[in-house]
Amino acid sequence: MTHLHAGLSPETIEKARLELNENPDVLHQDIQQVRDMIITRPDIGFLRTDDAFILRFLRARKFHQTDAFRLLAQYFQYRQLNLDMFKNFKADDPGIKRALIDGFPGVLENRDHYGRKILLLFAANWDQSRNSFVDILRAILLSLEVLIEDQELQINGFILIIDWSNFSFKQASKLTPSILRLAIEGLQDSFPARFGGVHFVNQPWYIHALYTLIKPFLKDKTRKRIFLHGNNLNSLHQLIHPDCLPSEFGGTLPPYDMGTWARTLLGPDYSDENDYTHTSYNTMHVTHSSSTLERECSPKLMKRSQSVVEPGMLKHEEQNENTQPLLALD
Numbered sequence: 001m002t003h004l005h006a007g008l009s010p011e012t013i014e015k016a017r018l019e020l021n022e023n024p025d026v027l028h029q030d031i032q033q034v035r036d037m038i039i040t041r042p043d044i045g046f047l048r049t050d051d052a053f054i055l056r057f058l059r060a061r062k063f064h065q066t067d068a069f070r071l072l073a074q075y076f077q078y079r080q081l082n083l084d085m086f087k088n089f090k091a092d093d094p095g096i097k098r099a100l101i102d103g104f105p106g107v108l109e110n111r112d113h114y115g116r117k118i119l120l121l122f123a124a125n126w127d128q129s130r131n132s133f134v135d136i137l138r139a140i141l142l143s144l145e146v147l148i149e150d151q152e153l154q155i156n157g158f159i160l161i162i163d164w165s166n167f168s169f170k171q172a173s174k175l176t177p178s179i180l181r182l183a184i185e186g187l188q189d190s191f192p193a194r195f196g197g198v199h200f201v202n203q204p205w206y207i208h209a210l211y212t213l214i215k216p217f218l219k220d221k222t223r224k225r226i227f228l229h230g231n232n233l234n235s236l237h238q239l240i241h242p243d244c245l246p247s248e249f250g251g252t253l254p255p256y257d258m259g260t261w262a263r264t265l266l267g268p269d270y271s272d273e274n275d276y277t278h279t280s281y282n283t284m285h286v287t288h289s290s291s292t293l294e295r296e297c298s299p300k301l302m303k304r305s306q307s308v309v310e311p312g313m314l315k316h317e318e319q320n321e322n323t324q325p326l327l328a329l330d
Helices: 010-020 024-040 051-060 065-081 094-101 133-147 151-156 177-189 205-217 233-237 260-269
Strands: 106-111 117-122 158-163 195-201 226-228
Touching: 010 051, 010 151, 024 051, 024 065, 051 065, 051 151, 065 177, 094 133, 094 260, 106 260, 117 133, 133 177, 133 260, 177 205, 195 233
Parallel strands: 117 158, 158 195, 195 226
Antiparallel strands: 106 117
């Protein structure tokens, strides 16, 4: 076993072999093959190329070296093309901190039965006078940067649940094609994470309409892993066990505390104030220049619905209408 597998259980190492084609005997050769491709893209500044970093891209692309290198290149290119997003890219940046405090994203402490981390978004919490959509996206990307340091999550992946309860048409109108594309490029095309499913619950009709806007930007593999459950939480529970979920999703866990993940990242510097002095997590620094992110990419945060669904009080709709797989990330 290589030092790159330090801390992994034998079961997880075997899972990586079976699902991701990871072979400890040739792991260093696989990594070096990806590293050797860097000279083919002199237009990109590869700011990190160590073994552990490249390994997460191989895992995200099931050890297809060319695909892993393409993802590695897109990761850095996305940052170069959107420099403003990655300026002061740390938890105590005012915009990122506001988004984190308001629950963007929520991150459950426990994992699901497949070892995947569950991220939550309560869409109605988007207070557009408080946070921009870009800051919410930055907070999500920063959170993923922190989480992906865990090798277990590189192998097991993530689940995203978006609750659209009380999300207004006015809020939805701010989700323009340009900002949706910015998010898709950052998550689908440029980040080394395995997304096992993206689950929509309680979505209104205009969220279905939004799909037609994002469809051209989605890969086939992505489309297969978005599920629209509507009010039918039983269909959600067929894919994610209720004992992994808070009561908002008909689960057996207590209601989600929106400050949980923010407190994890900010530690003693967690507060509701807007002035921050300490960085509890600082990811890769990028040289900044003043590039212009579209000002229309500026919606603003989200205020969570307080509705809690008891496990025995689920509403039911036809599953073939509400549990449509739409999109997937891997």
